[in-house]
Amino acid sequence: MAAATQTTSLHDRHVALGARMGAFAGWDMPLYYAGARPEHLAVRGRAGLFDVSHMGQLEVSGPGAREALAAALTNDISRVGPGQGQYTLLCDDDGGVIDDLIAYALPDRHLLVVNAANTAACHDRLAALLPDAVELADRSHEIAMLALQGPRWADALRPLAGTPAAFGLGYFEIAEDVVAGVPCLISRTGYTGEPGVELMCPWDGAPELWDALLAADAAPEPAGLVSRDTLRLEMGYPLYGQELSRDRTPIEAGLRWACDLEGGRFPGAARMRQQAERGTPERLVAFRLTEPGIPRAGQDVLHDGAPAGRVTSGTLSPTLGAGIGMAYVAAELAAPGTEIAVDVRGKPKAAVVARRPLVATSPKE
Amino acid sequence: MAAEESYPPDLRYHREHDWVRLDGDEAVFGITWFAQDALGEVVFYDPPAVGATVEKDKPYGELESVKAVSDIFTPASGEVVAVNEAVQERPEIVNEDPYGEGWLIRVRLTEPAQLDELMDEAAYRQYLAGL
Numbered sequence: 001m002a003a004a005t006q007t008t009s010l011h012d013r014h015v016a017l018g019a020r021m022g023a024f025a026g027w028d029m030p031l032y033y034a035g036a037r038p039e040h041l042a043v044r045g046r047a048g049l050f051d052v053s054h055m056g057q058l059e060v061s062g063p064g065a066r067e068a069l070a071a072a073l074t075n076d077i078s079r080v081g082p083g084q085g086q087y088t089l090l091c092d093d094d095g096g097v098i099d100d101l102i103a104y105a106l107p108d109r110h111l112l113v114v115n116a117a118n119t120a121a122c123h124d125r126l127a128a129l130l131p132d133a134v135e136l137a138d139r140s141h142e143i144a145m146l147a148l149q150g151p152r153w154a155d156a157l158r159p160l161a162g163t164p165a166a167f168g169l170g171y172f173e174i175a176e177d178v179v180a181g182v183p184c185l186i187s188r189t190g191y192t193g194e195p196g197v198e199l200m201c202p203w204d205g206a207p208e209l210w211d212a213l214l215a216a217d218a219a220p221e222p223a224g225l226v227s228r229d230t231l232r233l234e235m236g237y238p239l240y241g242q243e244l245s246r247d248r249t250p251i252e253a254g255l256r257w258a259c260d261l262e263g264g265r266f267p268g269a270a271r272m273r274q275q276a277e278r279g280t281p282e283r284l285v286a287f288r289l290t291e292p293g294i295p296r297a298g299q300d301v302l303h304d305g306a307p308a309g310r311v312t313s314g315t316l317s318p319t320l321g322a323g324i325g326m327a328y329v330a331a332e333l334a335a336p337g338t339e340i341a342v343d344v345r346g347k348p349k350a351a352v353v354a355r356r357p358l359v360a361t362s363p364k365e
Numbered sequence: 366m367a368a369e370e371s372y373p374p375d376l377r378y379h380r381e382h383d384w385v386r387l388d389g390d391e392a393v394f395g396i397t398w399f400a401q402d403a404l405g406e407v408v409f410y411d412p413p414a415v416g417a418t419v420e421k422d423k424p425y426g427e428l429e430s431v432k433a434v435s436d437i438f439t440p441a442s443g444e445v446v447a448v449n450e451a452v453q454e455r456p457e458i459v460n461e462d463p464y465g466e467g468w469l470i471r472v473r474l475t476e477p478a479q480l481d482e483l484m485d486e487a488a489y490r491q492y493l494a495g496l
Contacts, residue, residue: 020405022432035406035457036431226406226431294409294429316408316429345427345434 008053009144009206017222025117027054029225036226040318043192043231047150048223049213056119056140061109065134069110072129074250076260082107085172085187087258089250090122095268096246098125102189104174115240144206148220149196155218166197171364180212193235193361230315233324236286236356242297242313243284243326251275253284283334286356289323293349295342301327302341302348308333311342319359367460370398377480378489381438395468396437399493404430407456412448419445421479441479443472
């Protein structure tokens, strides 16, 4: 293993559980334990526990932090009060996506949870955008993060939580609590489409928290990054590096809802307003194969036999038993129900543009 | 759960990590423990059609795992007489039982002497050790 590969504080837990480990964004992470498919189905049916400690956390505090973030990020952070989180994006001056992230407003600071691979890029970009009076600190190696996801998440957490704070939280709300003796920030967020929480705790507290959750009567199934990916794809959630990049704006990616185009003065706003008015040549869509096969990133989307787009993510949906994916396609093909095909290694596979999510779930419950 | 590493002595092995088991004038093909371990959790099997001709050293189908797609190579030429439909329904049995329930196709061999060109268990283990 390359010396540069980082490990989370749960690395020996993963190895002890027999995880298949793999490199992800510079981290050695569990891809799956017993199997990706059963882990996926456990999250949809009961509950799963993910180590997502590789994700980055940037802390923004000091006088004017809120106003400065409002000018830096696409979504309207003034709509978010203390104890709430918001999905938002950080863009370059042309509207290209530097990262998508969740900004949490806490009583004394803001916490931005960013993609592992983009932590440094986000830090540098924010350092350039925020005034000197606003403090920016990278807490990525101090904060571990677990995602407890699935309809029975509360059964696993309830016996361990010190106060009932977590159970009164609404979707995208965040509160402090002590879980199994470990101080945590608990937020009603996740990346699976299921109800659940994400738990942020001190780096060295994660093993205790992990062990306690897995020892609970209603213990969640340990789940790896492969099922995390198939779960988010069933929801049609974009992933940085696949659907999102500096070459695409949030408007092309269908994330206009996360951009305050009316009042916003964030970088890229002017171009994004123009795109929202005039439309973009390509749009991000979700699709489903209507015959057996598995689409993969990089394959061509075909319409009437001619190339009309490119797959950004593809997999076999464990819930649907069908190939699903996301793709940038010519805007005139973006309507749900449009018949397309995907060139799966030289074999055109019939597909249909589908509404997101591809699988019905209720993450807000 | 994944199988324990093994290479049965009654099989012949192709350098692309495919095995063949002779059964009268027919033969059964599959992939080795090494191949399924390298591939990881198998999620999709794209088999040839029954009746298709398969040619030694050429791909006859594809197995797709959560990590990668892999061609399956033909250890000896012949005509496909059966395809393991159970693998299409439950691809993970290739991981669970690569030499048994996870077989891939049954072939009527056209040149049985080709089996002599394949490795036996000892030769294959030695080949693996050198990879």
